[in-house]
Every structure is written in C-alpha cells, then in structure tokens.
Amino acid sequence: xxxxxxxxxxxxxxxxxxxxxxxxxxxxxxxxxxxxxxxxxxxxxxxxxxxxxxxxxxxxxxxxxxxxxxxxxxxxxxxxxxxxxxxxxxxxxxxxxxxxxxxxxxxxxxxxxxxxxxxxxxxxxxxxxxxxxxxxxxxxxxxxxxxxxxxxxxxxxxxxxxxxxxxxxxxxxxxxxxxxxxxxxxxxxxxxxxxxxxxxxxxxxxxxxxxxxxxxxxxxxxxxxxxxxxxxxxxxxx
Numbered sequence: 001x002x003x004x005x006x007x008x009x010x011x012x013x014x015x016x017x018x019x020x021x022x023x024x025x026x027x028x029x030x031x032x033x034x035x036x037x038x039x040x041x042x043x044x045x046x047x048x049x050x051x052x053x054x055x056x057x058x059x060x061x062x063x064x065x066x067x068x069x070x071x072x073x074x075x076x077x078x079x080x081x082x083x084x085x086x087x088x089x090x091x092x093x094x095x096x097x098x099x100x101x102x103x104x105x106x107x108x109x110x111x112x113x114x115x116x117x118x119x120x121x122x123x124x125x126x127x128x129x130x131x132x133x134x135x136x137x138x139x140x141x142x143x144x145x146x147x148x149x150x151x152x153x154x155x156x157x158x159x160x161x162x163x164x165x166x167x168x169x170x171x172x173x174x175x176x177x178x179x180x181x182x183x184x185x186x187x188x189x190x191x192x193x194x195x196x197x198x199x200x201x202x203x204x205x206x207x208x209x210x211x212x213x214x215x216x217x218x219x220x221x222x223x224x225x226x227x228x229x230x231x232x233x234x235x236x237x238x
Contacts, residue, residue, distance in 0.1 A: 001054055002080065004030065009081040010057050011037055013089070014064065016103050042138045042172030056172060061085075063181040064104055067112045068092060113182050114236050123148050127155040133167030133191070137176075141168050142188035146234045150210060151191055157206060158195050165229045166192035178225060184217075190233035192226060200228045207232045 002010070004024045011018035011033045018033035031047040039045040041056050058079030065077045065085060073088035086102040093100045096111050104112070123145035133143035133151075155162045166177070169185040184190035195203055200221040207219040207230055217235030221228075 001051075002058070006080055007049060007054075007057065008033075009086075010061050013081045013086060013102065014057075014060055014104055015109070016105060040170070042135070042170040056175075059175060060171060064089075064112070066181065071112065113187075126152050127162070128152070128164065132164045133188075135168050135170045135173050137173045138170050140170050143167050143191075144188050144234065146215070146237065147189055147191055147232075150216060150232060150234070151193060153210070154193060154195075154203070154206065158198055158203075160195050160197060163194045163196070164191050165194050165226075166190075166231075184233040184235055189235060190231065192229040192231045194227075194229040200226075200230055203228075203230045 004026050005022055008018050008020070008022045008024070008030060011030075012022070014037075017037045018030060020027075020029040026049075034049050034053060035045045035047040037043075037057065038047075038053055041060075043052055043056060061081055062077050062079040065073075065075045065079070065088075068085070068088045069075055069077065071092055073091070075084055075088055089104060089108065090100050090102045092098075092112070093102075093108055098107055098111060125148050128148070128151055130141055130143075133148070134141040151162070151164065166185060167190075168188050169177070169179060169183065171186065174183050174186055179185060193203070194200075204219065204221040207216070207221075210216045210232065211219050215234075215237075216232050217237055219230060219232040221230035
C-alpha cells in the first residue's frame with residue numbers, strides 16, 4: 001500500500017485534493033482529502049484509506065501518466081507520483097502556456113484531454129429528464145446542450161420512446177463498465193442510446209448522418225458490451 005507521503009503527493013497532484021505539507025502524517029487534512037476524493041470518485045466517503053481508495057487513486061495517476069506520455073513524456077506508468085511525474089506535468093504546463101505548479105487542475109486536465117471548459121447547460125430536453133443522463137452510481141450529471149439536443153433529435157426522428165443507457169459517468173463508474181480512460185462520458189459529451197423495436201444497425205445509420213453533417217464527432221454500435229445501444233459523442237465540438 002502507498003505510504004502516507006505518497007498518498008498526499010497523489011492527492012495534491014491530482015486536482016489539489018490535499019493542500020497541506022507532505023509530512024507523512026495522516027491528520028485531519030489528509031483524511032479530509034480522502035473523503036473529498038472518495039466523494040468525487042464514486043466511493044464510500046468515509047475518510048478511511050482502504051484498498052478501493054488506493055486502487056482509484058493509482059488508477060487516476062496512471063491515466064494522467066499515460067496522457068503525459070502521449071504528449072512526449074517518458075514516465076513509468078506505475079500510479080505513483082514522484083519527482084519524474086511532477087516534472088513532466090511542469091514541462092507540459094510550460095510548453096502549453098499554463099501556470100507551472102506541477103498540479104493537474106482543471107486547466108491542465110483540459111489541455112491534456114483536449115476537453116473544453118465545461119459550460120452550464122441551458123437546453124431543456126423535450127423528451128428526456130435530466131436524471132436520465134446522470135451517472136447511475138453517484139447521480140453526477142454534466143451533460144452538455146449539444147448531446148442533449150442530439151438525444152431529442154434521435155427520439156423525434158424515430159417517433160418512439162428512447163432509453164439513455166449511459167450518459168455522464170464518474171471515474172469509478174467509467175472504470176466499472178470498461179470505458180476508456182479518456183471517455184467523453186466523463187465530460188458530459190456522450191450518450192449511449194437504445195430504442196426498443198429499432199435495430200442498432202438502423203439507429204447507427206441515422207447517428208452516422210448526424211456525425212457526417214458535423215453535429216457529432218463519432219458514433220458506433222454492434223459491440224457485445226453495448227448490445228442494441230449505439231454510442232454517439234460530440235467530443236470537443238462543444
């Protein structure tokens with residue numbers, strides 16, 4: 001298991017959950033960081049650092065190390081924050097005109113993933129409730145206007161009730177369902193949708209039209225995992 005200092009470094013480096021000294025003391029500030037990290041990652045927010053919290057912290061660190069390697073770093077993807085990882089973050093920040101603090105915060109994370117600044121949603125769906133786009137394990141919902149409009153368009157086109165089988169995902173749920181580390185579901189830019197009585201091939205043919213006209217980035221279907229659902233996302237078009 002990670003030492004307390006390693007946990008503190010990881011929790012500071014990933015979205016600044018921990019703001020105290022890297023002293024190896026599991027005090028109130030460290031336990032508060034555990035709780036906040038747990039809450040935002042679909043875990044039981046009890047402030048106790050157990051195997052599930054460690055697995056999630058190391059997972060997000062490995063994902064960040066992989067993204068940094070994709071941008072030119074040469075890190076060992078081990079899920080542990082050390083000098084090499086912090087220096088790689090600083091080099092990335094410096095090269096991209098970001099504040100050089102060695103912390104993967106909102107701006108650095110968006111630059112690494114190509115994700116835009118989250119915008120408040122103003123579109124009210126005609127056919128879907130907000131809850132239908134929410135993460136099933138924690139209720140998080142950051143679905144963007146563009147993908148919500150696409151959901152309504154699909155429902156309107158086929159004239160039949162449609163089911164959102166996956167909308168916003170938290171990191172924990174994305175991992176549980178086998179989503180890729182940089183899934184657009186994490187940013188509210190994707191849905192998986194199913195229409196009873198409509199084959200996935202027919203649905204996919206229509207979602208491809210949406211992609212071809214430039215309103216969405218990518219769509220696919222026909223996988224064993226998705227069954228009769230079809231994925232469509234707007235990527236960083238929003």
